[in-house]
């Protein structure tokens with residue numbers, strides 16, 4: 001309650017348009033930037049990841065996860081699109097960007113961010129706390145220290161769209177953890193599946209016509225709510241799957257063109273300097289002794 005009131009005050013203070021509400025992550029507590037826009041991820045991926053945050057300012061936010069502890073996900077905002085499927089993933093990058101890899105620690109197929117909804121939406125308010133909470137255990141292979149978690153969500157009834165909110169997390173060791181080297185844990189972390197991506201410019205689109213996404217690679221920790229069809233064959237169009245993430249597609253079109261132009265200029269300049277050096281060398285070696 002305290003958090004939602006503070007948020008609401010912040011939103012009004014920032015003159016955020018809150019009439020058209022989707023949903024926000026309310027726990028864990030997201031970066032303040034995540035409340036600036038509650039719309040979906042841009043269709044061209046231009047605000048991927050984390051709604052285009054570049055600062056990732058952790059000041060004043062304390063989400064502390066001990067390994068092996070139970071944590072929960074909860075969202076707010078009435079535009080719940082009949083629930084859907086969510087994932088919780090983590091990156092080790094302090095300032096995630098397009099190249100960052102998001103490793104899944106928990107997947108919820110169907111009934112997320114709200115379970116057993118009889119209407120498509122849960123009212124109109126963008127700040128109403130949704131009644132469903134989603135417990136999950138922090139895997140014992142998440143590296144200790146600051147990490148960033150993401151909540152990603154595909155609605156059951158909507159246009160093809162994806163939501164993503166990010167939160168700073170401080171991971172601590174669990175009590176009486178077996179003595180496993182951190183390098184072994186890190187290997188496990190990197191073996192976890194990448195988050196499922198669609199509707200963010202990666203060439204994969206979800207259908208959202210009453211179907212809930214069944215993740216191709218949900219990881220070891222999965223909650224399944226069979227309240228909507230989880231039909232893998234009729235849930236996506238385009239090219240989808242673990243290899244189709246923006247991080248693996250590298251540079252976006254505009255960046256690629258810029259990069260190629262820079263490389264071309266560097267080549268020309270390099271060749272020119274090379275010529276100069278050869279000429280200078282020649283003129284020096286041809287100089288006759290006085």
Ligand SMILES: [Cu+2]
Pocket residue numbers: 022040079081158161
């Ligand atoms: Cu929507």
